[in-house]
Amino acid sequence: MESEELLYYYALSLSSGIGAGRLVAIRTYFGDSRKAFEASARKLAAVPGVGKATAEEWFSSRDENLERATRDLAALPQTAGIMTFFDADYPDSLRSIFNPPALLWLNGERALLQAERMVAVIGSRRITDYGKRVTKDICTDLAGAGVTVVSGLALGVDSAGHRAVFDAGGSTIAVLGSGIDVIYPPSNKSFAAELVRSGRGLVISELPLGTKPDAKNFPWRNRIVSGLSASTVVIESDEKGGSMITASIALDQDRDVFALPGDVDRPMSRGPNLLLAEGRAKPFRNAQDILKSLGWISDGSNERSKAEIKKHAEHLSGDQKKLYDILTTAGEPLYIDTIIERSGVDVQTVLVRLLELEFKDLIRQLPGKHFTAIF
Numbered sequence: 001m002e003s004e005e006l007l008y009y010y011a012l013s014l015s016s017g018i019g020a021g022r023l024v025a026i027r028t029y030f031g032d033s034r035k036a037f038e039a040s041a042r043k044l045a046a047v048p049g050v051g052k053a054t055a056e057e058w059f060s061s062r063d064e065n066l067e068r069a070t071r072d073l074a075a076l077p078q079t080a081g082i083m084t085f086f087d088a089d090y091p092d093s094l095r096s097i098f099n100p101p102a103l104l105w106l107n108g109e110r111a112l113l114q115a116e117r118m119v120a121v122i123g124s125r126r127i128t129d130y131g132k133r134v135t136k137d138i139c140t141d142l143a144g145a146g147v148t149v150v151s152g153l154a155l156g157v158d159s160a161g162h163r164a165v166f167d168a169g170g171s172t173i174a175v176l177g178s179g180i181d182v183i184y185p186p187s188n189k190s191f192a193a194e195l196v197r198s199g200r201g202l203v204i205s206e207l208p209l210g211t212k213p214d215a216k217n218f219p220w221r222n223r224i225v226s227g228l229s230a231s232t233v234v235i236e237s238d239e240k241g242g243s244m245i246t247a248s249i250a251l252d253q254d255r256d257v258f259a260l261p262g263d264v265d266r267p268m269s270r271g272p273n274l275l276l277a278e279g280r281a282k283p284f285r286n287a288q289d290i291l292k293s294l295g296w297i298s299d300g301s302n303e304r305s306k307a308e309i310k311k312h313a314e315h316l317s318g319d320q321k322k323l324y325d326i327l328t329t330a331g332e333p334l335y336i337d338t339i340i341e342r343s344g345v346d347v348q349t350v351l352v353r354l355l356e357l358e359f360k361d362l363i364r365q366l367p368g369k370h371f372t373a374i375f
Contacts, residue, residue, distance in 0.1 A: 001033075001084045001086055001087055003073075004034065005032065005033045005034060006033070006073070006082060006084065007033075007066075007069055007070065007073060008033035008034045008036070008037040008066075008069075009023070009027060009033035009084060009103070010069045010072070010073065010082065010103065011037060011062075011065045011066045011068075011069035012026060012027075012033065012036060012037055012058070012065075013102060013103060013208075014061075014065040014068060014069060014208065015054075015057060015058040015061060015065060016057070017053070017054035017057045017058060018050075018054065018058060019099075019102075020085075020099055020100065020101055020102040020206070021049065021099050021102075022047075022049055022050055022054065023085075023102040023103075024085050024100075024102050025047055025048060025049050025050070026044070026047050026050065027085075027086065029047045029048075030047075037062070037066070040059075041055040041056050041058070041059040042055070044058060044059070072208065072209045072210075075209065076209075077107070079107055079108060079196050080105065080106060080107040080180065081105075081106050081110065082103055082104065082105055082106065083103065083104045083106055083110065083113070084102065084103045084104075085100060085101070085102050085103065089110070089113065089114060090113075091113045091114065091228060093118070093227060093228055093229070093230075094224065094227045094228060096253075097223060097227040097253050098223075098252070098253070099223070100227070101206040101224060102206070103206060104204050104205070104206055104224075105179065105180045105204065105205050105206070105207070105208070105209065106180070106202060106203070106204050107180045107196050107202070107203045107204075108195060108196040108199075108201050108202035108203055109171070109199050109200065109201065109202050110202065112148055112171055112173055112201075112202045113173070113202070113204075113228070115148040115171065117145075117146060117147045117148065117230065117294075117296060118147065118148045118149075118150055118173070118228050118229045118230060119142055119147050119148075119149055119150065119229050119230060119231055119232075119233060119290065119294075120149075120150045120151060120225050120226055120228070120229035120231070120232040120233065120246070120250070121135065121138070121139055121142075121149050121150075121151050121157065121158075121161040121233045121235065122151055122152065122157060122158060122161075122225065122232060122233070122234060122235070122243045122246055123135070123156060123157025123158070123234060123235035123236040123237055123243050123268075124156050124157060124235075124236045124237050124238065124241055124243060124268050124271075125154055125155040125156035125157075125158075126156060126236075126268060127155075127156040127157050127160060127235075127236060127268075128236060128266070128268050130236075130262065130266070131156075131157055131160075131235050131236040131260075131268060132160055134235060134260055135157055135160040135161050135164060135235050136160060136164045137286065137287070138233070138284075138286060138287040138290070139160075139161045139164035139165045139168070139170075139287075140164050140165070140167075140168040141286065141287035141288070142165070142170070142287050142290070142291075143164070143165045143168040143169065143170025143171075144168060144170070145287065145291055145296065145297065146170075147170070147291075147296075148170070148171045148172065148173060149161055149162070149165045149170065149171075149172045149173075150172070150173045150175065150225055150228050150229050151172070151173075151174065151175070151225065152174065152175055152176070152177070152218075152221060152222070152225055153174035153175075153176060153183070153184075153188055153192065153203070154184075154185070155185055155187075155188075156236075157235045157236060157243075158174075159188060159191075161235075162174060162191070162195070162201075163191070166194075166195065166198070166200065166201065169200075170200065171200045171201065171202075172195065172200070172201055172202075173201070173202045173203075173204060173228065174192065174195065174201070174202070174203045174204070175204055175205065175221055175224045175225045175228075176203060176204070176205040176207070176213075176221065177205070177207070177213050177214070177217035177218040177220075177221040178205065178207060178211050178212055178213040178214075178217065179205055179207050179208055179209045179210050179211040179212075180203050180204065180205050180209070181209050181210065182210065182211060182212060182213065183203075184213040204224070205221070206220070206221075206224065218242060219242075219245055219249075222242065222245060222246040222249055223249050223253075225246060226246055226247075226249050226250035226253055226255055227249075227253055227255075229250075229255065230255065230256065230294055231250070231255055231256035231257065231258060231290065231293075231294060232246060232247060232250040232255060232256070232257050232258070233257075233258045233259075233260075233284070233290060234246075234247050234257065234258065234259045234260065234271065234272050234275060234281065235260050235272070236260065236262070236268035236269065236271070236272065237268065237270075237271030237272060238267055238268065238270050238271055239270045239271050239274055240271075241271055243271060244271050244274075244275070247259075247275055247280070247281065251280060256282065256293065256294065257275065257280060257281040257282070258281055258282050258283070258284045258289075258290055258293075259271075259272035259273075259275040259276050259281035259282070259283065259284075260272050260283075260284065261273065261276060261283050276351075276355065277348070277351060278351075279336055279351055279369050282358075282365045283355055283358060283359070285359075293364070293365075313362060316357075316362075319343070319345050319349055319350075319353045320353050320356060320357060322343055322345065323339060323343055323345070323350065323353050323354060323357065324357055324362055324363065324373065326339060326342050326343055327339070327363055327371060327372060327373040328373045330373075332372070333366050333370040333371060333372040334370060334371055334372070335368070335369060335370055336350070336354075336369040336370070336371065339354070339371060354371060361374060362374055
């Protein structure tokens with residue numbers, strides 16, 4: 001978007017009644033941001049979804065918003081910029097989600113938003129030693145596989161993930177729940193600057209410069225974290241943590257979710273274990289499990305002979321064998337409810353036995369709670 005039109009587009013966004021959806025609708029309706037900005041309240045109210053009250057509120061603050069937009073754009077450092085929904089390089093992954101950001105403030109390497117492989121790695125601020133170890137291992141390996149890791153720059157898992165990727169020479173995107181000039185937590189300010197300088201990091205937000213972190217901002221931030229990513233990996237969380245919200249958003253966006261299994265009495269494993277028990281996430285042991293499931297490296301099925309698979313299957317017993325036989329004879333992926341119905345086994349037992357078969361590399365979980373045998 002050209003600089004003059006960007007100025008008016010941003011000025012439009014500064015009205016409290018004009019969110020991302022309305023901003024895109026207004027610009028689409030008028031075909032030009034300046035025309036929309038200079039339109040009367042009556043004409044603005046005619047845009048579907050806007051209405052009289054929103055138009056009048058905007059009109060009353062129009063001059064003030066233009067002044068602020070002018071100041072903010074002039075204050076942007078050379079490393080920073082704005083991407084709008086109408087720009088050619090706006091990520092298709094975000095464009096397809098519900099209520100995509102109308103604009104993104106960027107500081108760092110803009111081209112990272114075009115990365116072919118992106119994975120979100122998220123988790124609790126109260127990271128354990130177990131979480132630190134796994135986060136470092138998988139993020140290091142994801143970086144080695146050319147995956148750009150997306151997270152929220154928060155304390156705990158987020159920061160550990162960003163740092164592991166950076167130390168491994170990889171690329172990472174930090175999505176903020178504040179303005180890009182208000183790094184939160186403040187302890188990450190120097191690290192964020194290091195990411196920007198390196199050319200391997202990008203700090204982004206849909207919130208205007210100067211916006212302070214606020215609890216209401218983070219669920220909106222999370223839809224960007226998951227929306228950018230092919231899958232979301234939950235390392236640690238309690239059952240009602242912010243990471244669980246992000247996992248739900250990712251599922252609504254039709255993205256894969258992976259969860260790290262943990263001891264049943266470990267508080268920070270309760271969230272991931274719940275996702276696994278409900279069949280809403282796939283288990284993983286390492287980065288290779290994630291990469292294989294996404295089809296980014298060979299899943300190994302072509303490298304294992306039928307004799308090897310048969311040998312593994314011969315050691316199955318009871319419900320494991322029953323479920324494996326159902327999947328092998330089906331010849332196609334089966335939905336979880338179909339498996340339960342055909343097996344006659346209770347739901348919880350089926351979920352546990354399918355998890356065991358996945359760990360034996362005999363079956364694979366596909367998106368939408370479908371399962372297939374590895375032949």
